[in-house]
Amino acid sequence: MKLRLLFVLILIGNPSFSYAQNEVDSLRQLIKSQPNDSNKVNTYLYFFYTDLYYENPEEVIQFAKKAAVLSNAIDFAKGESDAYNTMGYMYRIRSENDSALFYFKKGAKVAEEIDYLSGMADAHTGLGNTYCQVGDWQKAIPHFETVINAAQKAGNNILIASANNNIGNIYLSKGAYIKALEHYQKGVDLGNPSIKETSLINIGLVHQQLEDYTKARKYLEEAVALCKKSGNQYALAFVYQHLGSIEQQSGNYHLAIDYFNEATQIFTDINERYNVSDIKTNLGNLYFDRANYQKALSEYRGSIAIQESIDHYVGICNNLLGIGKVLLAEKKYEPAEDTLLLANQMADTLELLPAKIAVAERLSDLYKSKGDLSRALSYYESYKVLSDSLTNLEKSELVAEMEAKYEISQKEQKIELLSAENQVANLQLQKQQNLRNYMLILAIVLALLVAVGYSRYQLKVKANQKLKELDTLKTNFFTNISHEFRTPLTLILSPLEKVLRKHTDDETMQDLQVVQRNANRLLELINQLLDLSKLEAGKLTLQVREGKLRELLEIIAASFESLAESKEIDFKITIQDLPDKAYYDEDKLYKILNNLLSNAFKFTPSGGKVLLSVHSTKGKLVVSIQDSGPGLSSEQQLQIFERFHQNEQTAKVGGTGVGLTLTRELVMLHGGTIAVDSKPDKGSTFKFTLPLTRQAYKQSAFYETTASEIKVKNVSHQIPRKEPSPTETSLPIALVVEDNADLRNHISSLLQGGYFVHQAQNGKEGIEKAINLIPDIIISDLMMPEVDGMELCRQLKADERTSHIPIIMLTAKADQPSKLDGLKTGADDYLTKPFDADELNIRAKNLIDQRIKLRDKYSVTLMIAPSKIEVTSPDELFIKKALSIVDEHISDPEFTVENFQKAIGMSRMQLHRKLKALTNHSASEFIRDLRLQRAADLLAVHGTTVADAAYSCGFNSLSYFAQCFKEKYGVTPSQYESASLIPRS
Numbered sequence: 001m002k003l004r005l006l007f008v009l010i011l012i013g014n015p016s017f018s019y020a021q022n023e024v025d026s027l028r029q030l031i032k033s034q035p036n037d038s039n040k041v042n043t044y045l046y047f048f049y050t051d052l053y054y055e056n057p058e059e060v061i062q063f064a065k066k067a068a069v070l071s072n073a074i075d076f077a078k079g080e081s082d083a084y085n086t087m088g089y090m091y092r093i094r095s096e097n098d099s100a101l102f103y104f105k106k107g108a109k110v111a112e113e114i115d116y117l118s119g120m121a122d123a124h125t126g127l128g129n130t131y132c133q134v135g136d137w138q139k140a141i142p143h144f145e146t147v148i149n150a151a152q153k154a155g156n157n158i159l160i161a162s163a164n165n166n167i168g169n170i171y172l173s174k175g176a177y178i179k180a181l182e183h184y185q186k187g188v189d190l191g192n193p194s195i196k197e198t199s200l201i202n203i204g205l206v207h208q209q210l211e212d213y214t215k216a217r218k219y220l221e222e223a224v225a226l227c228k229k230s231g232n233q234y235a236l237a238f239v240y241q242h243l244g245s246i247e248q249q250s251g252n253y254h255l256a257i258d259y260f261n262e263a264t265q266i267f268t269d270i271n272e273r274y275n276v277s278d279i280k281t282n283l284g285n286l287y288f289d290r291a292n293y294q295k296a297l298s299e300y301r302g303s304i305a306i307q308e309s310i311d312h313y314v315g316i317c318n319n320l321l322g323i324g325k326v327l328l329a330e331k332k333y334e335p336a337e338d339t340l341l342l343a344n345q346m347a348d349t350l351e352l353l354p355a356k357i358a359v360a361e362r363l364s365d366l367y368k369s370k371g372d373l374s375r376a377l378s379y380y381e382s383y384k385v386l387s388d389s390l391t392n393l394e395k396s397e398l399v400a401e402m403e404a405k406y407e408i409s410q411k412e413q414k415i416e417l418l419s420a421e422n423q424v425a426n427l428q429l430q431k432q433q434n435l436r437n438y439m440l441i442l443a444i445v446l447a448l449l450v451a452v453g454y455s456r457y458q459l460k461v462k463a464n465q466k467l468k469e470l471d472t473l474k475t476n477f478f479t480n481i482s483h484e485f486r487t488p489l490t491l492i493l494s495p496l497e498k499v500l501r502k503h504t505d506d507e508t509m510q511d512l513q514v515v516q517r518n519a520n521r522l523l524e525l526i527n528q529l530l531d532l533s534k535l536e537a538g539k540l541t542l543q544v545r546e547g548k549l550r551e552l553l554e555i556i557a558a559s560f561e562s563l564a565e566s567k568e569i570d571f572k573i574t575i576q577d578l579p580d581k582a583y584y585d586e587d588k589l590y591k592i593l594n595n596l597l598s599n600a601f602k603f604t605p606s607g608g609k610v611l612l613s614v615h616s617t618k619g620k621l622v623v624s625i626q627d628s629g630p631g632l633s634s635e636q637q638l639q640i641f642e643r644f645h646q647n648e649q650t651a652k653v654g655g656t657g658v659g660l661t662l663t664r665e666l667v668m669l670h671g672g673t674i675a676v677d678s679k680p681d682k683g684s685t686f687k688f689t690l691p692l693t694r695q696a697y698k699q700s701a702f703y704e705t706t707a708s709e710i711k712v713k714n715v716s717h718q719i720p721r722k723e724p725s726p727t728e729t730s731l732p733i734a735l736v737v738e739d740n741a742d743l744r745n746h747i748s749s750l751l752q753g754g755y756f757v758h759q760a761q762n763g764k765e766g767i768e769k770a771i772n773l774i775p776d777i778i779i780s781d782l783m784m785p786e787v788d789g790m791e792l793c794r795q796l797k798a799d800e801r802t803s804h805i806p807i808i809m810l811t812a813k814a815d816q817p818s819k820l821d822g823l824k825t826g827a828d829d830y831l832t833k834p835f836d837a838d839e840l841n842i843r844a845k846n847l848i849d850q851r852i853k854l855r856d857k858y859s860v861t862l863m864i865a866p867s868k869i870e871v872t873s874p875d876e877l878f879i880k881k882a883l884s885i886v887d888e889h890i891s892d893p894e895f896t897v898e899n900f901q902k903a904i905g906m907s908r909m910q911l912h913r914k915l916k917a918l919t920n921h922s923a924s925e926f927i928r929d930l931r932l933q934r935a936a937d938l939l940a941v942h943g944t945t946v947a948d949a950a951y952s953c954g955f956n957s958l959s960y961f962a963q964c965f966k967e968k969y970g971v972t973p974s975q976y977e978s979a980s981l982i983p984r985s
Contacts, residue, residue, distance in 0.1 A: 044063045101131075165198045169202065171183065361379075364383055588669070741761070776851075804914065
């Protein structure tokens, strides 16, 4: 919101506003005498700055709504934006986050249309704070960055610093202390007293996280004095809360409780439930430290009760951790395990690094107590890895550096202030003529400096632009030429393979095999160029899954033994201490190791040595490849990973300069490291590391959905879904059912990149996975053991959970009767082996596109006549059943998605994907839209009031009903009733 001072100035500018700020009655009288102009809008909005804000916030909202309506009527866009932002702020402090987001977005839209910078900053600040309030930090950051841009244009340093502090708070909560301090320092550098107050608090919080309580107290106690001076009650309570935490961590429990009580009283007075819930969490932690477990549980549960009502998911996660600790201390292992695992899922989804560390430590203790040493060790290793990433020397050094910068900046400001005062005194003694001459000379010098500096800057910009264009041109050239090479290479290799299968003459075979090897080598080089291009464009992603690491490494190493023998190179392999479970991208690990070994053999002369050494440590794969080649100078080592780089040795033996660049990029894509150690004439050693633990990779990097991932999805209603990755949002799910493993993998590889692929090795497993996953398309073989493709098709088409899924049947039977039999079972398409890869992808895409068109058509007439939709009979029955269930509970406001899924006999995920596939509605949208449709029907009946219609259709809030109704029909319920509109979905 705008500063109170700015609004007061507007009111003082008008003689009609000469009254005390808190005289609400005077404002009401003033409104009656004012014409409908911008001054009346300002009067409506000024109620926000009176005691009415505390005494009757609902009336403040009503005045803001009147301001919005009047502003729209008189075309006063600034007032309309301010009104929407005021409503957004009021709803946010009441934790009605959906309404807050709705009005802040409207305020932003109006402000952006007229380039109203102050209104834009207010709206995006509100949006950022609301997303922070619900724990969706990824959405919050862009809004604060928008505030910075708008404030820079307006020259408002206060807003710039405030937004930087908000971004710093997000990074602090996520444990990213370096980024947090960077943004806090930007606030300090502005030098505004208000900013200094906030920055002192935030720097104190960083020291608290680093357990430097002496420095934390110092900064926070300075902040207390500033808060009392400025009258900032919220900031004062916030500091008291954290001083309480520091005293708790220092063992001063009575003093900690005093601070917590002070903070609670202030937060309660200003209706900040969010912070009250956090203090309850602090008290729960305090009582836990004192082994008073019943009081601790009471505080944790009381905190969760508040947080669930305001969607404070980060707080819920922390309280679940606290409850888990209490249950573990009481040796109630089963409920403790359930609670801690749920906390772990929430921490992972919300990206809460400190919470993930604490949960991992507690789960390790729990499994150790239960005697499950394997799982205890696994979580302990996770705890150590996460802890090491949080507390390292670089961060501590940066904290010290930032603190020093802060102290230096304070001293410099004092020096500058004294200097400025002296200059003023001296200037007063000078004559006016001397001052004018001095300023003239200074202006000329500055103009010359600016002109020279600008000229040099422009030259640098042009030079950099030329370099970028040259690099882009080079990249595009190699990408395009690589694509052009693939077609003739395909036309060489495919006929060549046919000839090789037919020829038996040894001499001819040898010649053809030479052609084949070199063509494959050329194809491999082209693929490397394409992979490198994809990496630079950000389109090459990991496909991690659990695999047999030792077996893969042995296969790769064995493939070089014949080369070693032919070149008379002593090739030694050492593979040891590898974990039983390892997670990695098999294809990219193959490319990394294959490139490095090829490089070693290329530069090692006959009679030389190549040593491959592999082991694991601390959840990481460590691979070393040592050769006895010509070695590299220090300068060459600095350039070895640069794209297209070639040195003297490379020029002699040949090479593209792409392999090592691609290798480095693939290692970095894994989050690993790669380095080279070499001396001229002493050979080279390349060493790389890759993470092998599941926790090291993001969820979107995994190739197959595991049981644990499904479990997280099942509890998604308890936590906000973070902004999903492109794989989750843009790629449809395909299920490949094929008993031949090679063909199954081949089909999966054809679909990879366009689909998120799951596999089943027979019809029985295919049916189970189809019911669990509800994929977008199924590709199944006809002939399979246990359950064949026809039976799979019959069962899935008869099951209302899966009847909508298109199925492509693959078979070696090309005769017409076999095709007809397959189509009769409900298969949507039929493809004969061997099939063309493009044809498979095109048919699959066409089927999905058809389903999307049917879904769009159905969603238009969903609530009017579901029987008119041209879908299969089981789907029509399903929709009618769903409508019947919701209609049966239409007046029950407590009828939720959970009740819906139980009544219809599906899991939450099955119901969601089924409704999405058929109607493009989620379960909650389906219920809401049907309620609105029925309400519209009632309003069309003469004599039905808006309240009757709302309550009869399950809405227990008239304001929420009116908001939803207007979003759907474009008019309010009362307008709809009076106009007797025909309902349209």
